[in-house]
Amino acid sequence: MPTLTTIPELFAAQVHDRRHEVAVSSGGSTVTFGELDERTDRIAAWLVAHGVGVEDVVAVELQRGHDLIAVLIGTLKTGAAYLPLEVGIPQVRRDKLATAAGAVVVVSAAGRPAVNGGPPVLALDDMGEHPPFAARRVHPDGLAYLSFTSGSTGLPKAVAVPHRAVVRLVRGGFADLGPDETFLLLAPVSFDASTFEIWAPLLTGGRLAIHPPGPLVSEELVGTLADEKVTTLWLTAGLFHRMVDHHLEDLAGLRQLLAGGDVLSVDHVNRFVARHPSIRLINGYGPTENTTFTTCHTLSGPVAGSVPIGRPLKGTGVRTLDEALNPSETGELYVTGAGLSRGYVGQPSATAVSFVPDPFAEVSGARMYRTGDLVRQTPEGIEFLGRGDRQVKIRGFRVEPSEVEREVAALPGVGQAVVLARKDSTGENGLTAYLLPAPDEDEPESLPARVRRTLRTTLPAAMIPAAFVTVEEFPITVNGKVDPAALPEPGRVQRDADNEFVAARSATEQLVCDLWAEALGLDRVGALDDFFELGGNSLLAMDLISRTELVFDVELPIRALLHHPSVEEFASAIGELLGAEGVAR
Template sequence: MRDLHVLEQFERQLAREPAAIAVQDLNRRLTYRELDDAAGRLAGYLAALGVGPADPVGICLERSIDAIVATVAVVKANAVYVPLDPEYPPARLGHILLDQVRGEVAATPPVTCVERSGDDPLYAMFTSGSTGSPKAVVIRHRSVVNLVRNADYVSLGPSATILHLAPASFDAATFEIWGALLTGGRLAVAPPGLLSTEQIGDLLDRLGVTVLWLTAALFHRMVDENLSALAPLRELLAGGDVLSADHVRRTLLAHPGLRLVNGYGPTETTTFACCHVMTDPAAVETPVPIGRPIPNVFVHVVDRNGAALADGAEGELWISGAGVGAGYLGRPELTAERFVADPGGVPGAIAYRTGDLVRRRPDGVIEFLGRIDEQIVVARVAPNGDKRLVAYVVPAGSAVDDRALRRRVAAELPRYMVPAIFVPVRMIPLTPNGKTDRKALPEPAWPVWPHATSA
């Protein structure tokens, strides 16, 4: 199990090419040896403070080389790193630190020695918690090693330069950081904060980035505003929401030879569980599938009782295998609800219930159909109390033709999915994680509707 430990893999890259550049930004760079030395000094300091195996250590730093050093240091101290966003409101940070981080990583077995094992906890990452208190999923070393060392969906290695653009508290950072440092690649660190598409394009060029991960919303914006800037890339991964097939086609047409990957996976399954690789614009499907499971990950389409469904049937997606996390930090009831026995019947194996509605095709490709518990994503409550579907539109010109839009949408979608109102916006607002910020969308100018009545 030592081979499945992150530090074991990092040290192999260190021994192979100690003078290779491990991490850089626009002003500074560290070799693998320099990164190891800096992290080792900090790890010694943490040990002197009493930090030991499986102790959670919060890292509340802006995206930077120093944050990478701190992350590696916590791993070298055999502890569990807990990335925290410094932009979080103080009350949220206080809640996390006082009620959840302090104490042992309860969802994992206690670590009593420093013998390295892939089953050791590596990090605890908090999900959004927008509808309640934040919850942290605990991810083991072996899950991250599987994500990047066994990757068949992307080409990683010494020739790859990966841009670290995601906030450290967002699980895309897991792929960015360890995808570089465990394969001998170079991690290019973007400046902190939200960046414009122009700034991202400048970074791709100046830092020689070859591999980029973007949220679906940021990918769409990049294609609309700065498509030519993607030229340096060999591989572009996007996900976190439904990808526009039109934007995928435009990207592949503009950049022949680029591999574009639709990456799907909840935080609980270590960034990616399924990936769909696209290279030919003429072969891009509508809607874009989420693809097949990555190596050593298994997917199950089940009914409400957890029984397997035949290909073509719609059901909930359950994920098992190497990427599944150890559960939620200090939340045993929720862990028992979402992390269940593997429906494949593997003794002792655990599956994660995603809550996503999918369909598996005969060729093994998974199609995402929506959320089981939330089919309408963007809805508003009108003044008369009715819930109405609203479409927010970024117009190509100066105005939105509601009637033309409604006719086009009605030709493609069932009647119940046609928006009641179209709202033009200059751009779709994004959260710090790069996802659509639905709370920041403007309230529509509602027409006068009568109250709905029951038939």
């Protein structure tokens, strides 16, 4: 049998060997490899009937579920590549990404008109019947998918990932794959961690379990792990830390847990290893440009100092080089091998800067990717030291502050803007925007609120600054540049909500308002305010629930915040648990 080197080829091999075995499960329903193969053939025929060809880009705007997986495979069978778009991102952002990627169609659950002359929108609900379609043969270097990452120039960059890079990922040898493993699709499909979650099981005969779409609630995640009997789980560093803090016992059913996307806390790693020594804990590191994982380190015991990012996957090479591109024990990390993407779609200059000729290669024309990450070579593996530029990870997503800076500076009323990354009260990264009002700005006191509201319509949540600070001037260094160290630390920021402020009307509501204001870093919170509309997220929710339980001496499921997101509703739920609504203990 010839070597299988593309995603459709590897999937077809599993269909042949495991036709009647479950490939995907979600919400109590299952699909076998054979059933999935037949449906993806029909989807491929449907796309081809709408003109989709080899190397075209199909934007996919679907929630996590069976349909999403079928469309991704169907797209690849046509020889095209998929661009995953997260459902619910601002329309302006969505259209910008689809246009930048050169998408020829958008696949959505239901029909909607194309916007601003963009690609036509195909409704999956209206697909109808189509004859089977034989997958087109594509080259291993053929385009498989696009993944956007924040750009240092202020523009998002579409990373073009070929089939061979995904094949390298599933053959990387860093984790146990195969028919005995059940993986969970938890990451947003636009996040390149989903590449591992989806293709590792489907291309090796494992089962892909899908966590329900919607806001992440830790108790629902725990339920999915148990119901689906998940054996392999990937978590962002922030979510890993909170699961260790609040649900350490609930991870006992796993065989493998991979965590990464940012620096892992030594304390949380050691607590996990001490409690679950039989579970394989893997610290995974890698930029999107090298297809999800570049290096991995398996934790076999407690660590001290920092958690190594380990050694390269099979088919991947790494080099630590100084500024003159000489090998060095400490320096910038460069990556080579089969995992490299093609570069950035439509941005040849940015590609040339990041993907440089490899002076050490034996093959002419070989490239290496400069990660911008500073590392040190140690006997235990590579140690991550930090970024060499301004890039930062926020809830697992790579964010370039200059991209946010550019968006902010272009808004009415803003004369100049500086966006910096800072740690919040929980130790997680967040952005702070410093605003210098334009000379003709008449209401500078309301400028932060107006900027925040506009950004909600143009940027994803991870890129919206957590704090906005208005300044009269920017401190300047002797070199004439803005001095970040001299900018003030953000204090409590002004409440920004669409509803009118209503003061707390009971002791319980007031205490909830105070807890929320502290967690969100706001000057005040009103009785009718919504936690998530104020900027709350699932990670903050876990910490807030824990704090609330201590203050009120109650056991409160985290879904109570999801189902009762306003102060009024949340306080009422607490009151019912206390046995006397509106009375705090």
